Amino acid sequence: MTTRPSAASLDKGGSDAAPAHAGGATQTAEGVEGATVRHIEQRLNRFRNKNTFWHHSQAGTMAEFDAHYEKAVASLRKGLGRTHPLVIDGKEVRPDATFTVRSPAESSLVVGHFSSGTTGHARQAVAAAKKGFAAWSATPWQQRAAIIDKAADLFTAHFYDLCAVMTLEAGKTRYEASIDVDEAVDFLRFYAFQMREMGGFEMTMGQPVPTEECSSVRRPWGVFAVVCPFNFPVAITTGMTAAALLMGNTAVLKPSGKGCLSGWWVFDLLRKAGVPAGALHFLTGGDHAVSSELLESADVDGLVFTGSKRIGMHAWAKQAENGRPKPLIAEMGGKNAIVVGKSADLDKAVQGVFRSAFGFSGQKCSACSRVYVHQAVAADFTDRLVKLTQAAQVGEPWRKESYMGPVIEKGKLDLLKELVQQVERDGGQVLAGGKPLDMDRDGRPLHGNYMRPTVVGGLRKDHRVFREEFFMPFTAIATVDSFEEGIQEANKAEYGLTAGAFTEDEDEKRMFFDRIEAGVCYLNRASGGSTAAVVNGQSFGGWKMSGTTGNGAGGRYYLLQFTREQSRTVAG
Numbered sequence: 127m128t129t130r131p132s133a134a135s136l137d138k139g140g141s142d143a144a145p146a147h148a149g150g151a152t153q154t155a156e157g158v159e160g161a162t163v164r165h166i167e168q169r170l171n172r173f174r175n176k177n178t179f180w181h182h183s184q185a186g187t188m189a190e191f192d193a194h195y196e197k198a199v200a201s202l203r204k205g206l207g208r209t210h211p212l213v214i215d216g217k218e219v220r221p222d223a224t225f226t227v228r229s230p231a232e233s234s235l236v237v238g239h240f241s242s243g244t245t246g247h248a249r250q251a252v253a254a255a256k257k258g259f260a261a262w263s264a265t266p267w268q269q270r271a272a273i274i275d276k277a278a279d280l281f282t283a284h285f286y287d288l289c290a291v292m293t294l295e296a297g298k299t300r301y302e303a304s305i306d307v308d309e310a311v312d313f314l315r316f317y318a319f320q321m322r323e324m325g326g327f328e329m330t331m332g333q334p335v336p337t338e339e340c341s342s343v344r345r346p347w348g349v350f351a352v353v354c355p356f357n358f359p360v361a362i363t364t365g366m367t368a369a370a371l372l373m374g375n376t377a378v379l380k381p382s383g384k385g386c387l388s389g390w391w392v393f394d395l396l397r398k399a400g401v402p403a404g405a406l407h408f409l410t411g412g413d414h415a416v417s418s419e420l421l422e423s424a425d426v427d428g429l430v431f432t433g434s435k436r437i438g439m440h441a442w443a444k445q446a447e448n449g450r451p452k453p454l455i456a457e458m459g460g461k462n463a464i465v466v467g468k469s470a471d472l473d474k475a476v477q478g479v480f481r482s483a484f485g486f487s488g489q490k491c492s493a494c495s496r497v498y499v500h501q502a503v504a505a506d507f508t509d510r511l512v513k514l515t516q517a518a519q520v521g522e523p524w525r526k527e528s529y530m531g532p533v534i535e536k537g538k539l540d541l542l543k544e545l546v547q548q549v550e551r552d553g554g555q556v557l558a559g560g561k562p563l564d565m566d567r568d569g570r571p572l573h574g575n576y577m578r579p580t581v582v583g584g585l586r587k588d589h590r591v592f593r594e595e596f597f598m599p600f601t602a603i604a605t606v607d608s609f610e611e612g613i614q615e616a617n618k619a620e621y622g623l624t625a626g627a628f629t630e631d632e633d634e635k636r637m638f639f640d641r642i643e644a645g646v647c648y649l650n651r652a653s654g655g656s657t658a659a660v661v662n663g664q665s666f667g668g669w670k671m672s673g674t675t676g677n678g679a680g681g682r683y684y685l686l687q688f689t690r691e692q693s694r695t696v697a698g
Contacts, residue, residue: 173319175660176308178285179301192526195300198286199293199524206294209239210390212247212410215254216403219247225412227386230297230532231523231574237295240386242412248378248419251407252426255349255376258404263346263374267326271318274372277399278314281307281364288360288391295387296359297531297574299523302486309361309680310392312661317365317372317685327686337698344689346374347453348427351420355432356534357489357597359385363392365679366430366455367406371396373688375428376405380420384534386410424448428688430455432491435595435621435671442674455687456674457667459595460491460623462656465612465638466507467629468500471650475628476510478648478655479601482626484518484579485657487533488599491672492624492646494656496592497603498612504605508557508583511603515558515579521566522574528566530599532575538598542577545591545600554585559599587615595621609634617643622669624648626655645669645678 182191211218223242229235262270281288288310289303298306321327331340350370354363363381370377381389393408409416420426421441429441431454438458445454464482466475482494499507523531533539539562546560559580564572579599585591591602592615606612609629616625625644629635635649645668648655659666665681667673677683 172323173316173662175662176282176311176315178308179304191304192300194286195289195304196524198290202287202290202294203235207236207238210241210386210410212241212243212251213393213408214247214251215258215407221247223412225383227295227384229294229574230384230534231294233573233575235294238387238390240410240412243409243416244411245415245419248409248416248423249425251378251409252349252351252420252423254404255378255407256425258402259346259348259376262371262376262402262405265374267321267372267374270372270374271321273400274314274318274368277368277396277401278311278318280395280399281311281314284391284395285311288388291388291391292360293523293531296356296385296534297523298486299528299531300526302523306358306361309358309659309661310364313361313365313680314368316661316680317368320682320685321372327689331693339696339698341694343692343694344373344686345692346689348375349425350375350377350428350430350688351423351426352377352379353417353420353429353431353433354379354381354385354389356382356384357486357491358432359388360392362432362679363389364396366432367392367396369679369685370428370430370688371401371405373685375688376407378407378409378420378426380409380411380416383411422448424450426452428453428455430688432457433459435459438674439671453687454674457491457623457679458672458674459597459621460493460668460672461496461593461595461619461621462492462494462624462626462644463496463498463612463616463619464494464626464628464655465606465609465616466497466499466503467609467612467627467631467634468502469630469634470500470503470507470628471630472503472507472510472628474650474652475507475655476514477652478626478628478650479511480514480518481652481654482656483581483601484515484530484599485654487530487577488579488601489534489597490657491668492657492659492666493597493601494626495596495601496616496619497601498606498615499603500609500612501605501607504603508581508603512558512581515581518579519567520563520576520578521568521570521572530579532572533577533598534575536575539575539577541596542580542598542600545582545596546580549582549585549591552585552589554582554589554591557581557583557603588618593619610637613637613641617641620671623672624656624668626651628655643669645673645676 422444435458438456521528559578563576583603624646626648627638661680665678667678
């Protein structure tokens, strides 16, 4: 197998491919086809996903990867516990009040102390971003793209440092941390590449009359509030922030309270890449005051948010109260299903469900939390999944042998206890897991938020375990009489983020894609039956209560959401 070049080796110059929508002479059908082929070839040759872990595994250099990662973790441990400021208009702001972030993997480990921003600080940051908008939006798009590319260089240079931050702050294993950083670099590279490929999204239109020249341009909205989640604290934070900035908006970045150090690194590397002080501002908060102000403010021109449905819909309602339309680009979670047909390759299906349900301790918006299995293969499938789940190694995330680390907060352990009690009370069975952990397989004590990955079954299909998002390593199995019934059950949830299916039947394959109500769909994918969001591969965005725009991050339509169209006509 040929190893592909890393993102750092890519050509960063402007694309010589004309935008697919550009005006010009009419081409013949053969010419259009040829131009399309050339365009695709040029696009594929100018962007490559980083895929660090995969490249090392293919090249036989995992020992090198492990050595760099472990050195970064050891180094970071020595530098933890610092106090971090807010940054508004390039100036450090240090309120008297701070809050402490501890590692979910080791509760005695202080990740850092962070400034408790207030609504006043949020208003100051928005005002500073408004002031900085004129200069940043007037910066040529080529220069903005070059800054974002420079950021990708810096993220690549600090790859292992960023991995270490997420291991200690979020509890990510080395593999999960590596794909998070890779995704961040891919967002930066791909969005900058796309800006060049599309010529800044400036389009020559038709000429309705000979005396007029018409064009379409994309203009930024103004100030974007960027409110981030804990679970992909580098990738999602980077992707949302970079998209807003690249398209000429200024940004106020607010990381999750459980991902402040990751957010600080993202902010710091972006400003070191050349994002000016007036264009990017950094806030943290020990409570919900800062986030609420950014989500509700009439002075914010656009909002990009990843988090819960409750908060997303609250922001939606507040925007309506503010009396003017503005973009709300929100990803609001999922209750993702995998349907296993009677013709399924069960080796693939078991792996696909296991990896999707329990990767990063089930704390992915795309995690598989419910499975609908044809009754003809249900016993075999369930037996295999239970055995694989019971064999999973849970432990400190920096240990190489750990498949799963901790959950982000102690409250999840209480939720697990509640769910297990309800499952058993309602006639179901806990088939695997169902308990917190205070010791790993080798007898080492665990001093964090650890639990066994859990599989339950035997419940009615309208039970809460098939409808509510829990955001932890917990999945429920139900049997169905047909593949079609599995699709119907999958669609009953209010969410529609991701979905997967395993079947070798051609009619069922078509049925899955035609009828499933989800934005990101996977068929027969053993490496993750409902999970993956590789930039320029799986555009990541949900339907129904999972998203507000229908356009996925890392896809071909994402950047346009951060702009509004302006039509220009010049009469001769």
